[in-house]
Amino acid sequence: MKCVIADDHPLFREALSMLVAGGDIAAEVANAENVAELHELVEKNGAPDLLLLDLHMPGASGFSALSWFVGNFPDKLVIVVSANTQPDTVRRAIDHGAAAFLSKSSDTGVMTQCIQQVLSGSRGMHPGLDISNTGASLKALDVAEALASLTPQQFRVASMLVEGLLNKKIAYELGVKEATIKAHMTEVFRKLGVQSRTQAVLAIGNLPVTQGAEAEATS
Template sequence: MTTHTILIADDHPLFRAALQQVIVQRFPGHAVELASDVNALQQLAQGVGAIDLLLLDLHMPGAVGFSALSWFGGHFPAAPVIMISANTHPDTVRRALDHGAAAFLSKSADINDIQSCIEAVMAGQRGLHPGLKSGSSGASLQALDVAEALSTLTPQQFRVASMLVEGLLNKQIAYELDVKEATVKAHMTEIFRKLGVNSRTQAVLALASLSVDPPEDLTAPV
């Protein structure tokens, strides 16, 4: 008997649990696996069998904007992704769809909308954003090129690239990953090659094209 698996990647325990409950109620025949950061998602995705769906939080620890979406799409092209976020700016929705998300859901969406969206995506529908507007300003050509490069990185190379954006030096990255500094340098060389850059600064600027700035109305004090 084939096991159907739905992955939930979100760093908020309560929201993860709520999504899990929604899925278990409507899709009792599916196994549900949970991840709290990108590293956990990568390990989980590579360890399970067939993946039917990924529910992915936009602002995940270990990701730079749409980088996790890009990596997952490259390694698991048959598994659709529904991106979920409190950041529902129309341009954010448009960029997520441009980068390969099958759908975009607001974290404030009601249970029926979430379940209906999941059913539609698993039935093959794409480009969904229930209750949300999709902007006219989509992903740039540079961002799409960077996303394609990221989709070919190994999980370890992806982590090195993410730490590079955080401003960590090779020695610090080596400590965090518990590897030799020479290993980090080798990863960095491969990252530069795939991104088509020659320096750390150029790599950071390239990766920044995938970042998402929260709209003012989400960051303004209440």
């Protein structure tokens, strides 16, 4: 089984890699410290059987990375592993397609058991965590569906757009011509059903992650 751990904290990635690569799970593990690296791994090696995803990774806007991966690879499994365990965040992650939600403070036994249960077919798991009764809005689900239709490069452009970067800067960061970025932007607007940069930012803004005190302190 192939697993990707997508998290920007090196020590946590290392600890989680040891957990997933050893014991009864024994997965082949690759690591990504941002969304761009996750896309590169998927483009090079194909989608992993299991993705362990941190919501607050660089390049992600709210639930955007989760929505993109789940929408493109619905037969693959995603477990969100986050310090942000707000009930609203847990519920919306499940609504956006996560098979389970784990707190970064969970002990290794809980993590191992949850991963094994997900691999055996269990869904909607959130051991030891509260979950909100209010799920993702229809508007947020529509935006998630639109994001899932973006190519990896279009997703990167959309993410940089949300960060406030202009076309010239995006082109420089991605190593392409500005005309290429304009073409990508046109497709991003079309797929999101918007007409401008501001409307695109507002649309993607429907996927925010509620920041709790614990997440703010550790993310």
